[in-house]
Amino acid sequence: MARIVKKFGGTSVGDVDRIRNVAKRVKKAVDEGHEVAVVVSAMSGTTNNLVGFCREAAPLHDAREYDTVVAAGEQITIGLLSICLQEMGVPARSFLGWQVPIKTNDTHGAARIEEIEPENIEACFKEGRVAVLAGFQGVSSDGRITTLGRGGSDTSAVAVAAALKADRCDIYTDVDGVYTTDPRIVPRARKLDKVTYEEMLEMASQGAKVLQTRSVALAMKHGVRTQVLSSFEDKPGTLIVGEDEIVEQEIVSGIAFTDGEAKIDLRGMKDVPGMVSRLFRPLADAHVNIDMIVQTAASRKGETDITFTIHEDDLPRSQKMLDDLELGVRRIDYDTNVVKISLIGVGIRTHSGVAQRMFDILSEKGINIQVISTSEIKISVLIDAAYKELALRSLHTEFGLDAFEDKVFDV
């Protein structure tokens, strides 16, 4: 007997029929003798509707009232799922955030979970019942409903698993696991059986979109074994675990990419102290996230070039800010026709020469590298967007990530 937390997102509970399917998945685990807590999101579309109502009521609205409104979505799902489970003969009861309680701080709209008291859920298990929990929501110390922000249900599930000391946290999604890269672009992409928290963190933040970054960080912190699997097919997914659980470590586990980057080149900037700070301060104040940065050594004229990337959505207001700054640079170029490609793998830490091999492969294909940045387990390069598929496929093959021919992903 194991203790398992299962999380189903909005599409998996999109209507009553789908909720019934979720109930069947849960029943299977119960029939196998497990203690099960289920965390669910709002039925797909519901949250957007509720957010729409709030915006219609007032463009700028009290986040406490917003939370009260949008938390209604998950409330509907937990009741319906409990009814479906009971109808199948599986004893179940629903818990709202405040009923668990899932205690959060009072940063409404983006609250952080501070504590989850496991007693009520454990009492529910003792009575032989499935606990059906509302994801995405909690309660503040002054008794008001809070929400964790978009995608917060993943975080709820992992936090509940940590509080219950669960054996596993299953996150059901519309994909069947974590792939070496996006199979829509690289047909030979392979589903990973296991991936480390660190790698998954890089993949999530690099756009793999399977799992919210925040929930992966939480799983890592508490050592929650987390599985990403399909809510529509009944087969194992990808387990996200500690490095110690992975025996045969590949050097590179996956290749991520980010499309929405914009590159800004400043040519001929005076290389004087404080210049970089003067450049980035207003962007930071305006919450523009700066991703990759590279600065050339100063020329004999005392001039330097700086290249950095931001999200392309931030480009228009960043352009305006840079113009207003009057930096006295020779030229500013903007380019949204770029893509960031990242090799990810805990093996990168221990194997030298991975970056060199990456550069060689790209060079052989005639792909120019515009910016490079590296972390302990990741090497990212910025290239012309036109070369995205070529770069991804070449790197995927050369780093030994391709699936066997007969397992080619069917697109």
Place this chain on the structure above:
Amino acid sequence: MARIVKKFGGTSVGDVDRIRNVAKRVKKAVDEGHEVAVVVSAMSGTTNNLVGFCREAAPLHDAREYDTVVAAGEQITIGLLSICLQEMGVPARSFLGWQVPIKTNDTHGAARIEEIEPENIEACFKEGRVAVLAGFQGVSSDGRITTLGRGGSDTSAVAVAAALKADRCDIYTDVDGVYTTDPRIVPRARKLDKVTYEEMLEMASQGAKVLQTRSVALAMKHGVRTQVLSSFEDKPGTLIVGEDEIVEQEIVSGIAFTDGEAKIDLRGMKDVPGMVSRLFRPLADAHVNIDMIVQTAASRKGETDITFTIHEDDLPRSQKMLDDLELGVRRIDYDTNVVKISLIGVGIRTHSGVAQRMFDILSEKGINIQVISTSEIKISVLIDAAYKELALRSLHTEFGLDAFEDKVFDV
């Protein structure tokens, strides 16, 4: 400065624009210096949708989970109304049933309010804020969400007014007050400025449909001055008050009618002890409500006739039960082509001859009375449905209830 509770139903908060109109009504009372608590229902249609989901999930479902699902409707409205009020510069905060708390028993789906702690709402008033409360819902002693049953928001409002010792409870509806009778049938029907709790109780249960019977009984018990008024027009409605507040008492305040009656005649029943009990027992067991009953004196043959009325929806199963009983009566007749007409007025208690005058008026118009029943403040007769309009209009005129010519209700 007065303390006022205002209640707005589903149609009044049907969309964000209408919620904004409600906010304007509330703002007006705040600007006049009053302390205001607002009780709202779910946006029209929402509750029906949620009930539909529950039925789709399972025809017979756990009432606790049903309550969790349907209570989401009011949760959405209170957040949106608070946002609209704040947008107009009126400080406001929302309260769910458990946040007030509105404590109920655990009869889920039809819970009774046991206690409302006024402290949190009073603290809200002290901070100069409007309290926006979810109607229809409460919390049981074991911390689960309960609902009061359909139309429960009226009851919530009156109970909150009682707990807050409010000066008045305003119930906004789609009619502008309580009329002497249905103006769609009697164009000269007149809006009443005041009506007593007792009369309103009779009118509500006789089909006036303006206010839930339960909420009127509660208002009477706690002496809550309750006003029924239009949510679309800005003018006074009808005040429901104690008898002492009504100086000039009419003998008859209103005339109600009930369409959905069915009459059952049993002819030639043996007049032996226990026969009536044997007749009504199975109906009572099946929760068939018996309304009017009349029994003739036994004939020389020791036979009696019994006539009684039930709701026409209960007729098919009642027919079956009566057939199964094998009462040995000579004949059973069923008739749904009847209507019950009731004169209502606290004056009936002190004025003799009202019934006689009613019978005379009907007789003059050639209307045959099939069954009569009376209470302290009500005289009801069952007549052929074809005479409904004639009876209502004649009685309305003869008992002096007609509006002045120039105030004729425009239909």
